[in-house]
Amino acid sequence: MAEKGSKFARKQRRLNQSGAQTAKPAKEISVLSAVSDINVEESAVLSVIYDDVSFVSTFHSLDYENQIATYQVLTLLSKPSNQDDESRNDAMFKLERIAQSIGLEFTERQDCFLSKDERHIIRMDFYGSIDRLKESEQKRKLSKPYMELMSAPLKKRHRTEDYDFASAPMWPLFERFNSFRKIEKKLKQYLVRKRIDPKILSLMDVRDFSDLISKTFQKSLKQVKMEKMRSFLKSEIHLRSYLSDRRINPDVFAELGSKIHKDLAALPDSENVYEMKAHFEEPISVRKKFVHAIVDLYGDEIKESMLAKGYDKRYVLSMLNAMKKYGSTKTEKLVITETHFTDRILKDLKKFKINCFKKGEPIPQVLVDYLIEGGQGDLIAARDEEGHKILAADFPSFEVHHKHAVSGSGDLSNIASINYPDNLCLVFEKIHAHVLHGMDIIVSEKQRDSYSRRTEFVNDDVIIMAGLNKEDQLSCSFTNTNGYKKRQKQDSAKYASYPECYAALLKNQSAYKSPNVVTPTKKELDVNSVADYVSKTYKQRKAILKMIKKRHEL
Amino acid sequence: MSELFQLLAQNAALKKENPLSPKDIIGAQKELTHAGFPIIPEQFLLLLRQFNGIKGEDGAVLGISPKNKLLDILVFNKAHNASAQKIILGYDDFAFLVFDSAEQKYFLIDRTDGTELDDFLESEFSSAVSNILHF
Numbered sequence A: 001m002a003e004k005g006s007k008f009a010r011k012q013r014r015l016n017q018s019g020a021q022t023a024k025p026a027k028e029i030s031v032l033s034a035v036s037d038i039n040v041e042e043s044a045v046l047s048v049i050y051d052d053v054s055f056v057s058t059f060h061s062l063d064y065e066n067q068i069a070t071y072q073v074l075t076l077l078s079k080p081s082n083q084d085d086e087s088r089n090d091a092m093f094k095l096e097r098i099a100q101s102i103g104l105e106f107t108e109r110q111d112c113f114l115s116k117d118e119r120h121i122i123r124m125d126f127y128g129s130i131d132r133l134k135e136s137e138q139k140r141k142l143s144k145p146y147m148e149l150m151s152a153p154l155k156k157r158h159r160t161e162d163y164d165f166a167s168a169p170m171w172p173l174f175e176r177f178n179s180f181r182k183i184e185k186k187l188k189q190y191l192v193r194k195r196i197d198p199k200i201l202s203l204m205d206v207r208d209f210s211d212l213i214s215k216t217f218q219k220s221l222k223q224v225k226m227e228k229m230r231s232f233l234k235s236e237i238h239l240r241s242y243l244s245d246r247r248i249n250p251d252v253f254a255e256l257g258s259k260i261h262k263d264l265a266a267l268p269d270s271e272n273v274y275e276m277k278a279h280f281e282e283p284i285s286v287r288k289k290f291v292h293a294i295v296d297l298y299g300d301e302i303k304e305s306m307l308a309k310g311y312d313k314r315y316v317l318s319m320l321n322a323m324k325k326y327g328s329t330k331t332e333k334l335v336i337t338e339t340h341f342t343d344r345i346l347k348d349l350k351k352f353k354i355n356c357f358k359k360g361e362p363i364p365q366v367l368v369d370y371l372i373e374g375g376q377g378d379l380i381a382a383r384d385e386e387g388h389k390i391l392a393a394d395f396p397s398f399e400v401h402h403k404h405a406v407s408g409s410g411d412l413s414n415i416a417s418i419n420y421p422d423n424l425c426l427v428f429e430k431i432h433a434h435v436l437h438g439m440d441i442i443v444s445e446k447q448r449d450s451y452s453r454r455t456e457f458v459n460d461d462v463i464i465m466a467g468l469n470k471e472d473q474l475s476c477s478f479t480n481t482n483g484y485k486k487r488q489k490q491d492s493a494k495y496a497s498y499p500e501c502y503a504a505l506l507k508n509q510s511a512y513k514s515p516n517v518v519t520p521t522k523k524e525l526d527v528n529s530v531a532d533y534v535s536k537t538y539k540q541r542k543a544i545l546k547m548i549k550k551r552h553e554l
Numbered sequence B: 001m002s003e004l005f006q007l008l009a010q011n012a013a014l015k016k017e018n019p020l021s022p023k024d025i026i027g028a029q030k031e032l033t034h035a036g037f038p039i040i041p042e043q044f045l046l047l048l049r050q051f052n053g054i055k056g057e058d059g060a061v062l063g064i065s066p067k068n069k070l071l072d073i074l075v076f077n078k079a080h081n082a083s084a085q086k087i088i089l090g091y092d093d094f095a096f097l098v099f100d101s102a103e104q105k106y107f108l109i110d111r112t113d114g115t116e117l118d119d120f121l122e123s124e125f126s127s128a129v130s131n132i133l134h135f
Helices: A007-018 A026-035 A042-049 A055-061 A064-078 A085-102 A116-127 A135-141 A144-150 A171-175 A184-193 A198-203 A206-217 A221-245 A250-265 A286-308 A313-326 A343-350 A365-373 A415-419 A429-436 A445-450 A482-492 A498-511 A530-535 A538-553 B002-010 B022-034 B042-050 B073-080 B122-133
Strands: A104-108 A129-131 A277-279 A398-402 A424-428 A453-457 A462-465 A473-475 B086-091 B095-100 B105-110 B116-120
Touching (some): A042 A055, A042 A064, A042 A085, A055 A064, A055 A085, A064 A085, A064 B073, A085 A104, A116 A129, A116 A171, A116 A206, A116 A415, A129 B122, A135 B122, A171 A206, A184 A206, A198 A498, A221 A250, A221 A365, A286 A313, A286 A398, A286 A424, A313 A365, A398 A429, A424 A429, B002 B042, B002 B122, B022 B073, B042 B122, B073 B086, B086 B105, B086 B122, B116 B122
Parallel strands (some): A424 A462
Antiparallel strands (some): A104 A453, A398 A424, B095 B105, B105 B116
């Protein structure tokens, strides 16, 4: 606790002497009130801030929410915007020591040049999705040759072999990533289907390729609806088989099933309206694959650790199930379900004439999947004592963090490795935002050199961080597995240099000539009928009208 | 914008979790200006009136005094913004989504070295938001 002479002791003495509760350290209190949640105790946070001796152990004795608030206050006080040198230096000192005790360190940013295009590719590879460009964006962001050739289909289809991706100067930048190598065939098939001139590949820049990927993989609302239906039907088959095995007539679900089918049928199904995002990763993105792998490997440990911290079991199990099934960590979409049938659930199911379950019986996973896929998760939603639904948003959720920054990966010989599992870590969202990214800051051009700190792990093998104490971390090394070695070998073989690729593209683009605008000959301009006129192109029609006008003038 | 609202609704974003009153908006704008940041662009306010703070995968769109303090636009900007002409509206593991009041454009900015990753005109606002959420 507070030592004689420490700031905390001095502050406490002053408070005691004055007897006034309002005499608080203004700066720290105002910073704290700005960042804190309802669960944060002011005295707990200040007990670390004004303790100069045992602040590290005091920090570790706090609960998670108070630790986060303390870390946030120290981070804010350590920033150059705090003009008070003493408090700023003191905060930085404590922050460094606390970070060290968690297994983190502050490193200076290193400028390892990585082009904007390459960062765009890494981002696509990680999330497995691309945003469809709006018309105004297409005009600004896509190259002229690409736009022209995409909008001028040939009369004859080429074969897939005619589309030589090796002739595309920018494709090697994509080819370094397994996710893009896997979709090359589909891109070719799209180009064949759309009868696009094969020379387009030699003229495409990175944005053009991402547009091609989004066009190839975009789904209409009809396709999305069909997928949802297929996914529900699959869960329905599993449920029916489960019920049959237990000699329960599957038709007890007829009424609920019919409601779900009706709801699904009412979803929009336009063939011409597309999703905003195209998901190209097959079957799942790098990010989702990582979440799957971690839950497969350490699901039990995560469960035990979270239960030991006192989090609701129903939340923990529902979250792990979503992570395992969908690779998703987004809790707002998550329905927390009961683990066993309750009176309320049985009453709600009875409304659909479902009477085959008993109170206290575990809810079978097939039923959970069926109801979630059918949008009826509320029927088994977990509730508190007052009957209110328990919301996942009230619990800590996980996010995926890159341990080494993407921007600093310019010197890597295998750039794809930035998205490898050994560079990723599953962390609680608040730790992600306030601790691991706590130092990130936007500055003006003039200030850019003065802010360069980043928080990194001392132990590169940490893969889970579910709290701010050492025991909340789990480590694992992926680098010795055969799968890792094989992938690294494959990716490393696809070396590409951005400046060289870009130089080759510029050369090709400068040699490009727009498709010749056919100047109508006098013969072509002869119009004998309205049908003949309508069959001409817009430019030809304009020329014909001009010629007719001239004839009349003569 | 309607396309964006549809995307958000499909992804179960918490709609009107904390409905904004004109008083909340004026209060937030005053506090932001007082802290030295530009005011929140009108289009973003339209979004906040429907979805005040949205969590995505590894990131979020910020809100005005939302229930989840993590998404508070004022707190977040005080912690991560030292620029007088930009305001941070959202983030993911790679980038900040900012509005540049001088250029009247939205940008994706690398969060570690400030490199501009993408830009969006005011008319492309929904693309900018969709880009940071990764649904």
